[in-house]
Amino acid sequence: MNEEFYTLQNVDFLMHLLWIIPLLVGVYIYAAGRRKSCLQALAGSGKIENFNDSHLGANRVWKAVIVITASIILIIAISRPAWNPQPQVRMQKGRDVVFLLDVSKSMLAQDLRPSRLERAKLAIKDCIEKIRGDRVGLVVFAGNAKVACPLTLDYGFFREALDNAGPDSVDRGGTMVADAIRKTTEDLLNQTDNSFKDIILITDGGDEEDKDKTLTKFATTAAQEAGEKNIRIIAIGIGDEKNGSRIPLTDENGNRYFMKYNGKDVVSRLNADMLRKIKDATPDGKYVPVGTGSFELDSIYKALIDSAKKRDLEEKTVRRYEEKFQLFLACAFVLLFVQYLINEKNVKADGVN
Numbered sequence: 469m470n471e472e473f474y475t476l477q478n479v480d481f482l483m484h485l486l487w488i489i490p491l492l493v494g495v496y497i498y499a500a501g502r503r504k505s506c507l508q509a510l511a512g513s514g515k516i517e518n519f520n521d522s523h524l525g526a527n528r529v530w531k532a533v534i535v536i537t538a539s540i541i542l543i544i545a546i547s548r549p550a551w552n553p554q555p556q557v558r559m560q561k562g563r564d565v566v567f568l569l570d571v572s573k574s575m576l577a578q579d580l581r582p583s584r585l586e587r588a589k590l591a592i593k594d595c596i597e598k599i600r601g602d603r604v605g606l607v608v609f610a611g612n613a614k615v616a617c618p619l620t621l622d623y624g625f626f627r628e629a630l631d632n633a634g635p636d637s638v639d640r641g642g643t644m645v646a647d648a649i650r651k652t653t654e655d656l657l658n659q660t661d662n663s664f665k666d667i668i669l670i671t672d673g674g675d676e677e678d679k680d681k682t683l684t685k686f687a688t689t690a691a692q693e694a695g696e697k698n699i700r701i702i703a704i705g706i707g708d709e710k711n712g713s714r715i716p717l718t719d720e721n722g723n724r725y726f727m728k729y730n731g732k733d734v735v736s737r738l739n740a741d742m743l744r745k746i747k748d749a750t751p752d753g754k755y756v757p758v759g760t761g762s763f764e765l766d767s768i769y770k771a772l773i774d775s776a777k778k779r780d781l782e783e784k785t786v787r788r789y790e791e792k793f794q795l796f797l798a799c800a801f802v803l804l805f806v807q808y809l810i811n812e813k814n815v816k817a818d819g820v821n
Contacts, residue, residue: 475549475550475551475553475789476544476547476548476549476550477547477548477549477550477789477791478546478547478548479547481543481546481547482543482544482546482547485543485546486543488539488543489536489539489540489543492535492536492539493536496532496536500528527810527811530807530810531807531810534803534804534806534807534810535803535804535807537803538799538800538801538803538804538807539800541796541799541800541803542796542797542800544796545793545794545796545797545800546793548791548793549791549792549793549796550789550790550791550792550793551789551790551792552789552790553788553789554788554789554790555788562600562601562602562603562621562664563602563603563664563665563666563773564602564603564605564619564656564657564664564665564666565599565602565603565604565605565665565666565667565668565773566604566605566606566607566619566652566656566657566666566667566668567592567604567605567606567607567630567668567670568607568609568648568649568652568667568668568669568670568671569588569589569592569606569607569608569609569630569633569670569671570585570588570609570610570643570645570648570670570671570672570674571585571608571609571610571633571634571635571637571638572609572610572611572635572641572642572643572674573610573635573641573715573717573727574643574672574674574707574715574734574736575588575635575671575672576635576715576716576717577672577707577712577713577714577715577716577736578713578716579707579708579712579713579760580706580707580760580763584672584706584707585633585634585635587706587763588670588704588706588763589630589631589633590763591670591763591764591765591766592630592670592765593627593630594764594765594766595765595766595768595769596623596626596627597766598766598769598770599623599769601621602773603619603620603621604617604619604620604623604626605617605618605619605620605626605652605656606626606629606630606633607648607651607652607656608633608637608638609638609643609644609645609647609648609651610635610638610640610641610642610643610644611638611639611640611641611642611643611644612638612639612640612644612647613638613644613647613648613650613651613652614637614638614651615651615655615656616629616630616632616633616637617629617630618656619656642674643671643672643673643674643683644683644686645669645671645673645674645683645686645687645690645742645746646683646686646687646689646690647690648669649667649669649687649690649691649693649694649701649746650690650693652667652694653667653690653693653694653697653699657694657697657699658697665697665698665699665700666699666700666701666702666772666773667694667699667700667701667702668702668704668765668769668773669701669702669703669704669743669746670704670706671703671704671705671706671743672705672706672707672736672737672738672739673705673707673738673739673740673741673742673743674736674739681741683742684739684741684742684745687742687745687746688742688745688746688749689749691745691746691749691750691753692749692750694749694750695749695750695751695753698751699750700750700751700752700753700754701746701747701749701750701753701754702753702754702755702756702768702772702773703743703744703746703747703753703754703755703756704756704758704765704768705738705739705740705743705755705756705757705758705759706738706758706759706760706763707736707737707738707759707760708737708738708759708760709737709738709740709757709759710737711735711737712735712736712737712738713735713736713737714726714727714733714734714735714736715727715734715736738757738759740755740757743755743757754772756768
């Protein structure tokens with residue numbers, strides 16, 4: 469039969485339970501050997517052939533064959549065999565969600581362990597495990613922005629792109645949030661419907677580069693432009709807002725040192741002011757100040773995005789098979805009942821009362 473017309477929907481169960489069959493065969497062989505040894509002991513100096521056991525011995529063989537066959541059929545039933553596929557059209561509902569991840573060197577600060585960046589990546593991975601049906605994309609940014617993963621339902625491909633994200637993913641240093649928002653809206657979200665779109669911005673804001681608030685103004689303007697396209701921004705602020713943290717780096721020889729500017733250690737603090745203004749610039753925007761606390765992005769996603777309205781993303785044709793495990797269960801039970809009726813008791817020896 470061609471694989472196209474049938475399937476085993478729990479094939480893993482089939483592979484895991486097949487070991488039962490050789491085990492059963494071994495048990496029956498061992499039992500037959502033990503029975504022969506007992507008969508030999510009972511016969512003593514006589515001959516085993518004096519025991520009239522040929523008919524009942526054949527019955528035991530039949531019972532063993534039937535039990536083993538029934539076990540094979542039961543295992544097949546557990547694997548949920550199905551055939552007669554029928555095409556069925558399903559609509560995939562969801563939202564378009566882009567994770568906008570800051571990979572600048574300030575994200576290497578370790579006020580969150582093991583670092584801001586690694587903690588953010590772990591949180592995104594946990595979040596992806598809970599997503600069902602939403603298309604996701606990844607944009608990484610520092611001094612410029614790069615699309616690391618276009619919008620996709622292939623979460624495995626997304627995870628691979630996320631694993632490769634780091635300061636080397638972009639070719640310019642800095643924290644240009646405005647450019648990252650524009651890159652996302654123009655390259656990924658501009659091609660979709662004017663609703664059901666979200667940006668999850670994860671950054672420390674790069675406050676050391678924005679003492680005159682110019683970058684904050686640029687980021688706010690970019691957020692307003694995104695809001696005009698009905699794109700919501702959920703800003704996640706990570707890092708210590710008050711004391712900040714030094715930025716550890718490693719040279720080509722593996723030696724560790726801290727980033728310096730004009731001979732002094734650079735201390736990176738969370739630029740919460742920028743993220744609050746970004747939140748206010750988009751409809752229903754949100755700001756989540758993680759700081760140096762727990763980072764449960766999956767809970768944030770569930771509360772703010774998973775419960776939001778979704779649209780039809782794509783039409784998908786799937787094959788729906790008719791499950792037939794009931795037939796196999798019935799056959800197995802009939803065989804087990806038949807073996808129950810076969811007699812293998814009342815063994816008598818010739819001339820022995």
